[in-house]
Amino acid sequence: MVELVIFSLLNGLVTGLLLFMLSSGLTLIFSMMGVLNFAHASFYMLGAYFAYTISTYVGFWPGLIVAPLLVGLAGALVERYGLRHVHRHGHVAELIFTFGLAFLIEEIVQFFWGKATKDYSAPELLQFPLFTLYGQNFPAYKAFMILISVGIFIGLFTVLSRTRVGLIIQAAITHPHTVSNLGHNVPLVFMGVFGVGSALAGLAGVIAGPALGTFPGMAFVLGSIVFVVIVVGGLGSLPGAFVASLLIGWLQTFAIALDWSVSDLLDILGISFDSEHVLRDLWTLSLPQVAPILPYILLVLILIFRPRGLMGKRET
Amino acid sequence: MTVTRRAAFAATLGFALAVSAGAQAADPIKIAFIDPLSGPFATTGESGLRSFEFAAETLVNQKGGVLDGRMFEIVPLDNQISPKESLIQLKRAISDGINYVVQGNSSGVANALTDAIEKHNKRNPDQRVLFLNYSAVDPALTNEKCNFWHFRFDANADIKMDALTDAIAENQDIKKVYIIGQDYSFGKAVADAAVKMLGEKRPDIEIVGNELHPIGKVKDFTPYATKIKASGAQAVITGNWGADMVGLGKAIIEAGVDAPIYTYYGAHDGITATFGELGEGIIRSVREGSLNPPTPEFKALNDGFKAKYPDNDINQPRIFNTVAMLAMAIEKAGTTDPVKVAYALEGMEYDTIMGGKVWMRPSDHQAIQDVHISVHTNKDIVVDADNSGYGLKDEKTVTMAGKDSPTSCEMERPDA
Structure with a gap:
């Protein structure tokens, strides 16, 4: 049991921090531009595929730097030449634009790299178990993922709260017109934020690709959960996204690890049903079975009871 | 309106008769390949198609075909892995006069096809169809849902x-x-x-x-x-x-x-x-x-395949058994009549290229290998x-x- 708890804590931390890298960019983009970017997870996938291709020529490490820059550039171009034009037609048009973009990127990835899983793997340097506890390994690469994500969190937080650029971004989130009237180039700020947000998603893809697999469905499996994170955390709030990411990371790992079922709970309460009861499927429902829907239940509860999220400053 | 339609019908019929009259000795034997060639499972479908085409080419056509020079021709029909689409493609194959259907991906599709083919064969004794299943492993297909027209070349689940x-x-x-x-x-x-x-x-x-x-x-x-x-x-x-x-x-x-x-x-x-x-x-x-370890024959076959498709593998050896056994059955029956070919396939023993035997068990048409x-x-x-x-x-x-x-x-x- 101790073994399960310790490793679930670690696994949840890795998943949570990865979610944070994705949601930090998404929450900034949404709060600033009002765009719910459905293609955000697609930039994550692009990051993994770019890094894979780079790694086949020059190894993992250059890819770690170059791939996110390329994805960031792609993101900035999408904002400058796509989203900015669509913006005039309102939020619905933007929504549909990013929705279409997500499909487009998936098709492009399949066109160039094919449908099979790519053998993008962790660098030799990190292919060893960092420590072994109760006979179970904790790979060094997972520790590296934690390190990178924490670094990004600290870096982002410092930039936003301690620098001039951060001040302008924060101001543009709430009062874009005032910032524009003060002589700042708000469209440029938007483009920059979209580019940096995409680059962060790309970086998440680069480090997640070797651990979670590089295949055309990778954006899809992560896409919807990222929206849950930003709503639960509170739109526009980086600390909120951080807390929500970890919360959902642990929620999912512990739900899978713990084989509790409804009947166990009823046993404790001293209630029992016979096996022929009409609702017996409900009583035998176990936690691992409902694990995939738990984040969405949390989403619904948050929207009902605390619509601005855990740390958000305005209504969703 | 009726007149033109009838005229069109007559013209088509006349054309069809003319075509079938010409369909003698040298015509290829068409095999409909009904599997996903687009959508999320296209890779699997395409990989199967390549193997079928390569098997037909090397095992049959380059050896002079069957029945004194009739070649195998694989006709790819995309079913997008949907049972509904598969039935439409089956109709197309039947209307093209095809007697042999191969399919493998998804037991759901195989179940739909085997039912449809059984019904079709009952109603159209003149134009029957054989279903050669090379991959769908649901045990039901050779148990409660079995029929005379279905043959499975893979081992079931x-x-x-x-x-x-x-x-x-x-x-x-x-x-x-x-x-x-x-x-x-x-x-x-x-x-x-x-x-x-x-x-x-x-x-x-x-x-x-x-x-x-x-x-x-x-x-x-x-x-x-x-x-x-x-x-x-x-x-x-x-x-x-x-x-x-x-x-x-x-x-x-x-x-x-x-x-x-x-x-x-x-x-x-x-x-x-x-x-x-x-x-x-x-x-x-x-x-x-x-x-x-590969047999020398399989090594040679694989080298040939790799030369043609460097990025693909022969990963479904049963496809080669399917093609070879169909060719043998047609030769043995001396005709392409599906009923006679099916009887020739029943109980057939075949020494595979990869080594070992395949025996088509007569009781349920499950290949034992x-x-x-x-x-x-x-x-x-x-x-x-x-x-x-x-x-x-x-x-x-x-x-x-x-x-x-x-x-x-x-x-x-x-x-x-």
Whole structure:
């Protein structure tokens, strides 16, 4: 049991921090531009595929730097030449634009790299178990993922709260017109934020690709959960996204690890049903079975009871 | 309006008659290939199509065809892996006068096709169709849903599980087994068969976990791997395929679980390359057709295939058996009449290119053949997968697996 708890804590931390890298960019983009970017997870996938291709020529490490820059550039171009034009037609048009973009990127990835899983793997340097506890390994690469994500969190937080650029971004989130009237180039700020947000998603893809697999469905499996994170955390709030990411990371790992079922709970309460009861499927429902829907239940509860999220400053 | 339609009909009929009158000796024998050629499963479909085309070319056409010079022609028809679309494509094939249909991906599609073909053959005794199933492994197809027109060239899921559990039962060190799979009909069927057969063969083995996960939606398998490790499992059984197979396998190995992972689909199509060094000696697949060590004939065949399609592998050896046995049956029957060809196929024995025999069991039209448990390794690999240097090496072979397995099939046989 101790073994399960310790490793679930670690696994949840890795998943949570990865979610944070994705949601930090998404929450900034949404709060600033009002765009719910459905293609955000697609930039994550692009990051993994770019890094894979780079790694086949020059190894993992250059890819770690170059791939996110390329994805960031792609993101900035999408904002400058796509989203900015669509913006005039309102939020619905933007929504549909990013929705279409997500499909487009998936098709492009399949066109160039094919449908099979790519053998993008962790660098030799990190292919060893960092420590072994109760006979179970904790790979060094997972520790590296934690390190990178924490670094990004600290870096982002410092930039936003301690620098001039951060001040302008924060101001543009709430009062874009005032910032524009003060002589700042708000469209440029938007483009920059979209580019940096995409680059962060790309970086998440680069480090997640070797651990979670590089295949055309990778954006899809992560896409919807990222929206849950930003709503639960509170739109526009980086600390909120951080807390929500970890919360959902642990929620999912512990739900899978713990084989509790409804009947166990009823046993404790001293209630029992016979096996022929009409609702017996409900009583035998176990936690691992409902694990995939738990984040969405949390989403619904948050929207009902605390619509601005855990740390958000305005209504969703 | 009626007049023009009738005229058009008459014209078509006249044309059709003219065509069929000309359809004599040198005409190719068309084989409809109904499988996904677009959408998410297109890779699998395309890989099958390449094998069929290559098999028809090398095993039949280059040897002068059958019945004094008639060639095999594979007609690809895209079903997008949907049963509905498959029936439309079947109608198209029938209206083109095709008598032979091959299909493999998804037992759902196979079930729809076998029903439709049985009905069609009952109503149209003049133009009957044979269904050569090269991959759909649902046991029902050769049991309660069997019919005279359906032939299966792959070992069905129960035969494979029988061989797999034999391998586990032989290893006395294995006391704890963990079963994990995708949450849908096939994943459940694998789990049920594993529990049943292990219970019969080794009642002392404890099933320490029997779990289903959502199909295609799990982003990280590490939590499952943690559980498997904590359970003390000494062997893992999974029916996972595609990205779910790669994710699960990698997570289990990285967690330090030192136990063999028995799979149905743990190789080829990028999976072997992704496992690479990590899966060495751990990943095992249950399959027909021996890849390593290869027979000289298979080595030569594979070299030819690789020269033509460097990025693909021969990963479904049964396709070559299907084509070769159909050609043999047509020769033996001396005609392309489906009923006579079907009778020629029944009970046919064929020495495969990969070594070993295939026997088409008459009672249920299930091909009985050697089933291998192969291990993922880079040692003694001549025919590798995904050009990775890694491949599947036979570890255990069950000769003529499931030869005496029971079947509930009671088929109606037409007059020859």
